[in-house]
Amino acid sequence: MVVKEFIEARWKAIIGGVVAVLCAASLAGTYNLIKNLLAGQLTGNAAQQIPSQLQGTIQQLTGSYDGYVWSQWFSKNGPEILAILAAVLGASLIANEVNKGTIFFLLSKPVSRGRVLLTKYLVSTFILLGVMVLSGIALLVAAAIVGHPQNVGGVLISTVLLWLGILFVLGLALLFSVLFHDVLRPLIFSLLLTLLLSIPGFIPNATLNDWSLTFYWSDFAAYQGTMFPLKALLICLIAALVPVVLAIVLFRKQAY
Amino acid sequence: MEAANQPGADSKTEAAIELLNLEVKYGEHLAVNRLSLTVPKGAIFGFLGPNGAGKTTTIKTMLGLRKPDGGNVRVLGYDAVTQSLEVRARVGYMSEINSLYDFLTIPQHCAFCRSVSTQWDQKIVDRYVSLFGLSTNRKVGTFSKGMKSQLALSLLMGSNPELLILDEPTAGLDPVARHEVLNHLVAEIAAQGKTIFFSSHILSEVEAVADWVGIIREGRLLVCDELDHLKQTQKVLKLTYVELPPTSEVTALRGLGGVMSLEQEGRSVRLLTHGDVGSLSQTIQARPYALRDVDIVNLDLEDLFLAYMKEESNGREGVH
Numbered sequence: 001m002v003v004k005e006f007i008e009a010r011w012k013a014i015i016g017g018v019v020a021v022l023c024a025a026s027l028a029g030t031y032n033l034i035k036n037l038l039a040g041q042l043t044g045n046a047a048q049q050i051p052s053q054l055q056g057t058i059q060q061l062t063g064s065y066d067g068y069v070w071s072q073w074f075s076k077n078g079p080e081i082l083a084i085l086a087a088v089l090g091a092s093l094i095a096n097e098v099n100k101g102t103i104f105f106l107l108s109k110p111v112s113r114g115r116v117l118l119t120k121y122l123v124s125t126f127i128l129l130g131v132m133v134l135s136g137i138a139l140l141v142a143a144a145i146v147g148h149p150q151n152v153g154g155v156l157i158s159t160v161l162l163w164l165g166i167l168f169v170l171g172l173a174l175l176f177s178v179l180f181h182d183v184l185r186p187l188i189f190s191l192l193l194t195l196l197l198s199i200p201g202f203i204p205n206a207t208l209n210d211w212s213l214t215f216y217w218s219d220f221a222a223y224q225g226t227m228f229p230l231k232a233l234l235i236c237l238i239a240a241l242v243p244v245v246l247a248i249v250l251f252r253k254q255a256y
Numbered sequence: 257m258e259a260a261n262q263p264g265a266d267s268k269t270e271a272a273i274e275l276l277n278l279e280v281k282y283g284e285h286l287a288v289n290r291l292s293l294t295v296p297k298g299a300i301f302g303f304l305g306p307n308g309a310g311k312t313t314t315i316k317t318m319l320g321l322r323k324p325d326g327g328n329v330r331v332l333g334y335d336a337v338t339q340s341l342e343v344r345a346r347v348g349y350m351s352e353i354n355s356l357y358d359f360l361t362i363p364q365h366c367a368f369c370r371s372v373s374t375q376w377d378q379k380i381v382d383r384y385v386s387l388f389g390l391s392t393n394r395k396v397g398t399f400s401k402g403m404k405s406q407l408a409l410s411l412l413m414g415s416n417p418e419l420l421i422l423d424e425p426t427a428g429l430d431p432v433a434r435h436e437v438l439n440h441l442v443a444e445i446a447a448q449g450k451t452i453f454f455s456s457h458i459l460s461e462v463e464a465v466a467d468w469v470g471i472i473r474e475g476r477l478l479v480c481d482e483l484d485h486l487k488q489t490q491k492v493l494k495l496t497y498v499e500l501p502p503t504s505e506v507t508a509l510r511g512l513g514g515v516m517s518l519e520q521e522g523r524s525v526r527l528l529t530h531g532d533v534g535s536l537s538q539t540i541q542a543r544p545y546a547l548r549d550v551d552i553v554n555l556d557l558e559d560l561f562l563a564y565m566k567e568e569s570n571g572r573e574g575v576h
Contacts, residue, residue, distance in 0.1 A: 004368045007359060105355035108319050109372035110345035255322040 001111075005123035009089055016085035017131045023081060024135040027072045028142035028150075031065050065148040066224060073139060074158045075218040082128065082166045083194055089124040090173025091186035093117075094251065098181040103256050117174070117251050121244060124170055125163075132159045132166075154225040158218070161229055164236035165217025169194050171243030178251045213239055272297045272332055272419050272451040273318060279326030280313050280475075287313045289475035290327065295453055295468065300446050302466030302483075303455040304561055310475040311455040312352060315423050318453075319349055332418055345374045348417035350408045352424035352455075358397030362390060365411060373415040384410035388436070402433025409437060413445070420445060422454035426461060434458075438465050463557040471564050478564045483557065490516075490560055493527040493537055496549040501525065505545050512536065517566060523548075528563045 006013075094117070097103040106116060136159040143150045172193055176186030194213075201212030209215040217236055222229040273295040280288040288310045295301045305311050316322045318331050320340025329336035331343045356365060362385060370376040385392065388406040396404060405425060412420060425441075426434040442465050446452060456462050462469060463483070470480040479486065500523050501509075510518045514531040529536055533552055541547060555563070 001368060001371045003371075004357065004360065004364065007364065008357070100358075101351065101353040101355050102357055103355075104316075104321065104349070104351040104353070105357075106372075107321055108344055108347070108349035108351075109369070110341050110374050111372045112341060256316065 001116075001119050002123055005120055006127075009123065009127055012085065012088055013127045013131065016081070016088070016127075017134055020078070020081050020085070020131050020135040021138045023077050024073050025138040025142040027077065028069050028139045028148075029146050031068050031148065032146060034068075065143070066150070067220070069139065069143065069148075069150065070158070070218075070220050070223045073135075074162055074223060075214075075220075078132075078135065078162055079166065079214065079218065082132065082162065083169045083191065085131065086124070086128055086166045086170040087173045087187050087190045087194075089127060090121075090170040090190060091177050092183045093120045093124065093174050093177050095177040095180055095183045095186055098256065099183065107256065113252050114248050117178075117248055121170070121174055121247075124174075125167060128166055128170065129163055132163050135159075151223075151225045154223045157225075157229065158223045161219060161222060161232055161236060162217050164233060164240050165213055167240035168213060168236070168243065171240055171247065175243045175247040175250070178247050178254060270297045271295060271330070272299070273301075273453060274330040275314070275318075275327065276329075277327035278314065278317065278324055278329060280310070280317055280322060281325045282313075287475050288317070288324075291472070291475065291477050292327075293470050293477055293480045295451065297451050298449050299468045300442070300452045300466045301454070301468040301470065302462035303453060303470050303472065304457065304459065304462060305455070305472035306457060306565070309472045311472060312423055313475075314472070315349075315421055315453075315455060318421060319344060319347065345415075346418045348412035348415060348420045350405075350412055350420070350422045350425050352427055354401065354404050356396045356404055356408060356411075359395060361395055362392040362407060365396065365407070366414065369411050369414055375416055376414050377416055378414065380416070381410050381414040384413055384440075387440070400433075401428045402430060402436075405429060405433065405437055409440065417450065419451045419453065422452065424456055425454055426456070426458065434461065441465060459558045459561055469557065471561060473565065479560075486560060487555060487557075490528065490530050490555055490563075491533045492553040492555060492559070492563075493529050493533055493540070494549070494551040494553060495525040495527065495540065495547055496551075497523045497525070498546040498548050499523065501545050505543070508543075509540065512539065517563065519566075 094103070097106055107113065136155045140150055140152060140155055169190060173186050173190035176189045177183075180186050180189075198212055198214040200208040200210075201214040203209070213236070216229075216232040219227075219229045219232050221227040222232070271294045273293070275291050275293050278288050278291040279286065291310070291314060303311050303314070313322065317324050317329055318336050320336050320343060323337055332346050334340075334342040334346075336343050357368070360368065366378060366381055370378070385407070388403070388410065390399070390403055390407055390410070396407065399407065409425070422441075426437055429437065438461055441452060441454075454462075454466075466483055468481070469483050469486065471478045481489075501520075506518065506520055506525065509515060509525065509527065514529050514533070514536045515527050516530050517528040519526040527536075537550055537552065541550060
């Protein structure tokens with residue numbers, strides 16, 4: 001059953017993996033290029049046309065290699081790419097079986113629905129972990145090549161944290177996949193809900209930030225290795241478990 | 257109208273499937289309405305009915321894919337609701353729609369089935385796959401409908417099920433593929449003493465294979481009996497009167513014991529009868545209206561099926 005799930009998800013995993021690895025490596029490897037490009041913009045005549053607030057953001061962004069890599073991969077592009085991959089993987093887990101009629105073949109076998117769902121979910125979690133670990137390795141290698149070796153522990157803990165956060169998106173997509181019998185609606189609804197729940201994190205307000213999952217799954221202090229993000233890990237873990245538990249309960253009751 | 261014969265009520269044969277007052281609803285719509293039937297072990301049971309009659313819903317309930325809204329379902333002695341894993345461990349199910357994975361090859365399907373079955377005999381599957389001449393290195397998505405059905409049947413046999421539940425197993429197959437599937441059903445599987453419960457609306461194939469039949473319409477069982485017994489006891493009595501019989505006589509005929517339904521076309525009256533047609537014929541001939549001809553006609557399954565469908569329609573019209 002595990003093999004079948006891996007075979008079914010192989011193209012999504014390969015495409016998602018290639019995109020993530022290329023993105024992580026290029027972000028880590030092009031820091032100097034981006035920095036010089038933006039610095040040039042700030043020193044020329046064009047600098048007068050750039051608002052001072054944006055100039056501040058550019059300086060902050062290119063101020064340190066660690067900050068740039070973390071903000072661009074673990075806080076921005078990584079979560080976006082991986083959330084889409086998680087939604088694509090999760091949305092098809094049950095809905096695709098129903099849509100293609102294979103759900104009857106699957107559920108007529110002597111395995112509990114809980115086992116069916118958990119096997120599918122766990123395979124997707126491993127795919128996501130694999131993609132993230134590969135992206136982390138690509139980031140470390142690219143950073144080392146351009147002369148900015150990164151803290152391996154920081155990359156590792158940030159990867160785990162982001163993985164747990166992304167499992168929430170996977171769980172949501174799985175939950176919607178149980179509820180709807182087509183793949184599109186679980187995909188759209190899980191991404192929309194994730195986006196909705198991320199909004200408090202975009203607002204510069206500490207209280208609101210506390211209610212955003214994105215705030216927890218991308219922790220700069222954890223990346224720098226200055227703090228172990230226990231609270232963030234626990235919150236991401238609980239958030240990841242809630243939709244899965246709900247999906248199992250619903251799947252057990254669902255009639256096909 | 258209740259089923260003409262419900263063998264579960266007094267049958268002493270060990271049952272493979274027992275449904276008692278089964279009710280299944282889709283929202284407010286009653287898809288299966290107080291359905292009771294018993295399928296004896298070792299039987300080849302043809303479950304007949306028009307599209308939307310409730311055949312697939314009944315099958316899904318037997319497998320625990322749907323929970324009944326009322327009544328009991330026991331399969332091989334296990335409760336289909338509370339012991340559905342036990343049921344599914346002993347039952348091989350083939351659905352009406354193509355339910356195999358297009359992206360897997362035959363060996364990958366075998367590996368998948370082995371991982372989710374309580375027992376697995378690869379030799380049996382290999383034998384059937386070779387018997388059907390299926391290519392093992394191609395993805396199932398490239399197979400024709402007939403090949404997919406043959407593979408589904410081969411995979412079913414791998415788990416050595418005591419009971420095979422086949423939902424429209426030959427739907428969409430050409431006559432050659434249909435013949436091959438049915439031929440193997442009878443020659444191989446039934447010879448092993450396994451019970452086969454299959455739904456179909458292709459009456460000729462049911463007649464060729466089944467020894468028991470159940471006819472369902474709008475969720476209600478119209479008849480359930482051994483096919484031979486059904487054919488012996490249900491016949492058509494064709495009466496041709498010398499003169500047009502009066503309405504009172506037609507009404508009287510309709511009320512005679514053993515008359516299930518009546519059709520009149522001028523001086524000809526066609527009675528679908530149940531039971532001793534000989535004595536019924538004598539009773540009618542003793543009535544005061546002269547008959548030119550009396551003919552007892554044997555029915556094939558198609559006639560029986562159509563007669564039950566017609567009788568049910570007439571019955572409902574009568575009620576309304």
